[in-house]
Amino acid sequence: MTPSTSIVTVTPNPALDTTYTVPALVPGRSHRVAPPVVKAGGKGLNVARVIHQTGHGVHAILPVGGDSGALLKADLVESGISHSLVDVALPTRRSIAIHDRAAGDATLLNEEGYGLTPDEWDLLAGRVLQWLPRSGCLAGSGSLPPDAAPDFYARLVDAARPLGLPTIIDTSGPALLAAARAGATVLKPNHHELLKSTGEVDPERGAMKLLALGAGLVLVSQGEKGMLAFEARGSGISSWHAGFPTVLAGNPTGAGDAAVAAVAVLLAQGVRHAPDLLRAATGWSAAAVPMPTAGVLHGEYRAMTEAVVVRPGAAGTRSAASGAAPHSTPAKDSPWD
Numbered sequence: 467m468t469p470s471t472s473i474v475t476v477t478p479n480p481a482l483d484t485t486y487t488v489p490a491l492v493p494g495r496s497h498r499v500a501p502p503v504v505k506a507g508g509k510g511l512n513v514a515r516v517i518h519q520t521g522h523g524v525h526a527i528l529p530v531g532g533d534s535g536a537l538l539k540a541d542l543v544e545s546g547i548s549h550s551l552v553d554v555a556l557p558t559r560r561s562i563a564i565h566d567r568a569a570g571d572a573t574l575l576n577e578e579g580y581g582l583t584p585d586e587w588d589l590l591a592g593r594v595l596q597w598l599p600r601s602g603c604l605a606g607s608g609s610l611p612p613d614a615a616p617d618f619y620a621r622l623v624d625a626a627r628p629l630g631l632p633t634i635i636d637t638s639g640p641a642l643l644a645a646a647r648a649g650a651t652v653l654k655p656n657h658h659e660l661l662k663s664t665g666e667v668d669p670e671r672g673a674m675k676l677l678a679l680g681a682g683l684v685l686v687s688q689g690e691k692g693m694l695a696f697e698a699r700g701s702g703i704s705s706w707h708a709g710f711p712t713v714l715a716g717n718p719t720g721a722g723d724a725a726v727a728a729v730a731v732l733l734a735q736g737v738r739h740a741p742d743l744l745r746a747a748t749g750w751s752a753a754a755v756p757m758p759t760a761g762v763l764h765g766e767y768r769a770m771t772e773a774v775v776v777r778p779g780a781a782g783t784r785s786a787a788s789g790a791a792p793h794s795t796p797a798k799d800s801p802w803d
Contacts, residue, residue: 472523472548473730474601476594477510478618479579479611481561482534485759490568503759506538506545507561509608509636512723513730515761516750518547522731525549525601527593529582532557550597552589556580559611563719565758570715581613594622598629602734605726606645607636616640620648632733636726638663646679651733652743654685654726669694670705670780677703683740685729685747687722690714693751694780695744705780706741708748711773720760724750728771741776748774 485503514526526549530539535558542549559579565572582590598604604626606619619641623633632651635642638659646653653676657669666672673684673696686694692709725747732746749771753763764770 472525472601473514473517473603473605473734474594474597475510475514475517475524475526475730476590476604476606476619476622477508477514477526477528477608478582478590478606478614479559479609480506480508480511480528480530480538481559481576481579482538483507483561483563483760485563485565485572487565487567487758491564491566491573504537504541505759505761506541507760509723509726510605511542511547512720512761513605513607513636513727514547514549515545516720516724516727516754516763517731518545519761519763520727520731520767522734523548525597527590527597528552529554529586529590530558531555531580534558534560550593552586552593554582554586556582563717563760565717572717572719574719579609579611581611587614587618591618591621595625598626598631601631603730604631604633605636605730606633607723607726609637610641614641617644617648619650620644623648623650632738634726634729634733636722642676643679646676646681649680649682651682652685652729653681653683654687654722654729654747656687656689656722660686670696670703673705674703683743685725685744687725687747687751689718689721693725693744693748695740696780697740704740704778706744706776706778707780708741708744708774708776710748710752710770711775714752714755716755717758717760718755720754720757720762721751723760724754724763745774745776746771748776 517524529552531554559577562575634652635645636654642663660672664672664675677698684696690713695706728746728750753767
């Protein structure tokens, strides 16, 4: 990719991620573990790692501070990902993930992080504005640190619009609603974040609220139940459901970030067709699950994307709200385990 089609990722609340892997996690017990994997993290950086892995141009922008920020910076430099760092006074937060091999899931301990000063927010926003003219897409991901203005992502969407740049925002709560009002091209909450943001248990109703506010396309990830897409069409909406044909065991913590990466890559290439965006998001999300750490795809991610089944209509919407069995069924011998 040329610099003009690079993707800018923004991570306002990055973290120094520490991932331990145990054969089986037993609460209340002591576990002897191998040295953890420690790396620069946060949702936006996971997005940037996936984009970088797949050979597309990306530039990551984030604040860093303290000893944890220095370790994050060192890992980011080693990764080879293009980046701009804004130095801040308070330390970068830390997160701990415990990957349970037996259960095929992960337990997370995420610090909330520390707030930025008004000057630090201005520096961060200013750095993004410097890079937007060289970008093909803006991806804003993750929570905002405490006391942040909920319109931070919305202001970036507003800045991207006059440049004709598509935007994808992955956040929750008031920040998600503000991004919808600003007219983000794509919003990608999971079903828990959608409920928290809109108060709607039914994903279709929640997505309709975001579309009514001004969002272009809403992708709702539902874990192993697949992913939903909703798009405004005249006085109504069009919807699709995508699912991977098997339920994959592994670490799902980076699956949503992989979905954002897939959509950002296609948006930067000019793709706007909702089913194509949904297929790529679901395939890359599935390809992240077998990997022990977030921000990495399985080597067969292209084949996994081809295996995704996309159907018109929000199939699975009611089951997602009610907790019914997933659309997919487990496979005993998945080629991607």
